Amino acid sequence: MSQPRTLLDKLWDTHEVTRNADGASLLWVDRHFVHEGSHHAFAKLAQRQQGVAAPDLTFGVVDHYAPTQGQGAARLMRASAEVRRMIEQLEANCANHNITCYGLDDPRQGIVHVIGPELGLTLPGLSINCGDSHTSTHGAFGALAFGIGATQVAHVLATQTVWQTRPASLRIRVDGALGPGVGAKDLALGWIAKLGADGARGHAIEYAGPVVESLSMEARMTLCNLSIEGGARFGMIAPDATTRDYVQGRAHAPDGTAWEQALAAWDDLHTDADARFDREVVIDGSEIAPVVTWGISPDQALPVTADLPAGDSDQTRAALDYMGLSSGRPLAGTPVDRVFIGSCTNARIEDLRAAAAVLSGRQARVPGMVSPGSSQIKAQAEQEGLDRIFAQAGLEWVASGCSMCVGMNGDLVAAGERCASTTNRNFRGRQGPGARTHLMSPAMVAAAAVTGEITDVRPMLKGRI
Amino acid sequence: MAGWSNHTGTAVVLPRENVDTDQIIPARFMATPRSEGYGPFLFHDLRDEGFPTMRVPGAEVLVAGRNFGCGSSREAAVYALVDAGIRAVIAPSFGDIFAGNAVNNGLLPARVDDCTAVTLVSALGTGQADLTLDIPSRRIMLGDLELSFELPDPAATKLINGWDDIDLTRAHAEQIESYRASREATAQWVWPRAG
Ligand code: SF4
Numbered sequence: 001m002s003q004p005r006t007l008l009d010k011l012w013d014t015h016e017v018t019r020n021a022d023g024a025s026l027l028w029v030d031r032h033f034v035h036e037g038s039h040h041a042f043a044k045l046a047q048r049q050q051g052v053a054a055p056d057l058t059f060g061v062v063d064h065y066a067p068t069q070g071q072g073a074a075r076l077m078r079a080s081a082e083v084r085r086m087i088e089q090l091e092a093n094c095a096n097h098n099i100t101c102y103g104l105d106d107p108r109q110g111i112v113h114v115i116g117p118e119l120g121l122t123l124p125g126l127s128i129n130c131g132d133s134h135t136s137t138h139g140a141f142g143a144l145a146f147g148i149g150a151t152q153v154a155h156v157l158a159t160q161t162v163w164q165t166r167p168a169s170l171r172i173r174v175d176g177a178l179g180p181g182v183g184a185k186d187l188a189l190g191w192i193a194k195l196g197a198d199g200a201r202g203h204a205i206e207y208a209g210p211v212v213e214s215l216s217m218e219a220r221m222t223l224c225n226l227s228i229e230g231g232a233r234f235g236m237i238a239p240d241a242t243t244r245d246y247v248q249g250r251a252h253a254p255d256g257t258a259w260e261q262a263l264a265a266w267d268d269l270h271t272d273a274d275a276r277f278d279r280e281v282v283i284d285g286s287e288i289a290p291v292v293t294w295g296i297s298p299d300q301a302l303p304v305t306a307d308l309p310a311g312d313s314d315q316t317r318a319a320l321d322y323m324g325l326s327s328g329r330p331l332a333g334t335p336v337d338r339v340f341i342g343s344c345t346n347a348r349i350e351d352l353r354a355a356a357a358v359l360s361g362r363q364a365r366v367p368g369m370v371s372p373g374s375s376q377i378k379a380q381a382e383q384e385g386l387d388r389i390f391a392q393a394g395l396e397w398v399a400s401g402c403s404m405c406v407g408m409n410g411d412l413v414a415a416g417e418r419c420a421s422t423t424n425r426n427f428r429g430r431q432g433p434g435a436r437t438h439l440m441s442p443a444m445v446a447a448a449a450v451t452g453e454i455t456d457v458r459p460m461l462k463g464r465i
Numbered sequence: 466m467a468g469w470s471n472h473t474g475t476a477v478v479l480p481r482e483n484v485d486t487d488q489i490i491p492a493r494f495m496a497t498p499r500s501e502g503y504g505p506f507l508f509h510d511l512r513d514e515g516f517p518t519m520r521v522p523g524a525e526v527l528v529a530g531r532n533f534g535c536g537s538s539r540e541a542a543v544y545a546l547v548d549a550g551i552r553a554v555i556a557p558s559f560g561d562i563f564a565g566n567a568v569n570n571g572l573l574p575a576r577v578d579d580c581t582a583v584t585l586v587s588a589l590g591t592g593q594a595d596l597t598l599d600i601p602s603r604r605i606m607l608g609d610l611e612l613s614f615e616l617p618d619p620a621a622t623k624l625i626n627g628w629d630d631i632d633l634t635r636a637h638a639e640q641i642e643s644y645r646a647s648r649e650a651t652a653q654w655v656w657p658r659a660g
Contacts (some may be wrong), residue, residue: 017640030648039496040499152565155634159631159635201558255658261652265654297483408493428488433510
């Protein structure tokens with residue numbers, strides 16, 4: 001009998017072209033996504049007068065600099081010269097190399113980690129790379145997906161392969177069941193707070209257990225997306241019926257005999273019963289309350305019911321200081337200045353529905369912006385009437401892009417302002433110089449919008465979910 | 466990129482943990498072509514906090530806290546360090562993607578245990594001193610101190626030789642081609658359906 005293997009082992013072995021004497025593997029890349037930030041890599045190619053090895057497996061997406069005001073290509077009208085240049089540069093690079101590019105005028109445009117799955121480009125069993133750390137999102141399908149830097153992006157463009165050393169394996173098993181109003185974001189911030197922002201460094205995480213199995217694909221993507229905030233470059237979940245149902249019938253997903261062939265290949269995509277992980281962590285899902293970050297690193301997070309920590313280390317004091325918070329005070333009740341619902345972490349249709357369920361028939365006390373994860377999600381939400389719920393509550397309904405997650409398009413939180421945000425990084429200055437970010441789930445952001453302060457959403461959900 | 470095995474340079478302490486790539490270089494500078502130089506953007510928004518790289522302009526080695534370079538995959542963070550003259554960062558841990566990007570640009574991410582980190586921090590204090598890093602032996606020399614760091618073999622080989630991966634990979638062109646052919650033959654479903 002062959003050695004029992006983990007899902008990671010199986011994916012790795014399938015994609016390994018060769019391994020060098022140092023133990024680094026040369027992996028074949030099934031999908032490569034590029035965005036405006038890939039300009040460094042294209043410049044490297046140009047320098048060497050090198051072509052793109054597999055344009056049929058490469059896809060360009062305008063997201064990081066996408067303006068969120070206006071519709072379609074008209075979004076460029078009010079954009080700054082720099083934003084315009086970044087977008088046009090990507091489109092030109094893609095055109096030069098025969099790469100399909102989802103630009104502002106394309107109804108399929110959106111955030112790379114949202115549209116890959118949405119278009120059926122992301123599939124179980126693939127290896128997927130993108131010059132973006134949240135590429136781990138695609139691991140939710142049982143894919144080997146990891147973020148790479150510009151030098152590696154150039155390498156993938158030139159060779160359709162990437163050098164990588166096999167990481168150690170970590171299984172995070174979530175037992176029990178999540179309570180109402182608690183979701184994947186809380187689960188993710190919860191384990192990161194427990195293990196630390198570098199707690200899973202050097203590891204590929206496989207999420208497993210009854211809670212993970214019960215999650216929708218949207219929630220699984222949120223969970224895998226945040227792996228990097230706990231230091232893991234890879235997050236993955238074995239594909240099952242939920243995965244197959246999501247994938248089947250999507251624009252670029254296999255159909256007919258190719259679909260049958262794919263199903264047969266995916267059958268083996270799970271960790272064998274006796275396979276061993278380098279590390280195992282078990283979490284009780286029933287104990288998780290909605291989680292909110294209070295500091296400037298994603299592991300500085302607490303249940304919304306908790307008090308802020310005592311300032312007993314330099315690190316904690318510096319974080320409290322930057323965030324303008326006092327130690328020992330309850331986290332709930334902290335006033336916020338604005339809210340943001342968006343990003344590759346939490347801007348899928350389910351996220352928008354969760355926020356709308358809280359906001360329906362209520363008014364936001366603070367200003368805020370809702371940017372759907374893709375233009376298709378935007379259209380779907382409008383069909384469901386979610387846009388009207390947001391607008392009636394007083395929030396701004398805008399076009400799709402990375403927007404206030406990173407502020408490259410100019411959507412920024414002002415210095416000193418406190419933002420309740422569904423994004424993934426509460427780093428100093430991430431949402432703008434001096435901005436203060438509290439990460440939380442879409443439902444929790446909606447609750448903060450209604451009360452104008454950090455609020456436990458659970459009582460507000462009575463009779464609504 | 467030129468390879469290197471051994472370097473002596475001025476070291477300073479950056480006494481912070483979780484220095485993420487947004488702090489190393491804020492996102493708004495990333496539209497700049499590399500040819501213009503990224504040095505001026507290094508720690509741009511933290512300048513008024515008396516960062517050691519500001520105090521000691523000739524610094525070449527940073528001794529930092531845990532989880533240096535966590536966060537985004539932006540290689541621009543490495544460009545900013547390299548263009549500002551930094552040759553090595555010594556820390557108890559690094560963001561995985563950052564460490565890979567560093568090696569691809571000749572910047573040494575030298576991982577040390579907590580005890581070594583404490584020794585270095587107390588030896589340097591808020592001052593500066595010449596420190597030698599030797600990649601083949603994974604040694605750090607500072608005055609009378611001789612300490613060790615960790616670096617995976619593939620990273621060491623690459624730093625020492627200054628190899629360009631794309632050139633290296635060319636040697637495997639046949640293997641890649643036969644991998645591609647067999648994947649196409651056995652897993653046609655992998656190729657995106659024209660939708
Ligand atoms: S939404 Fe934010 S985290 Fe996601 S790809 Fe865009 S910038 Fe990166």
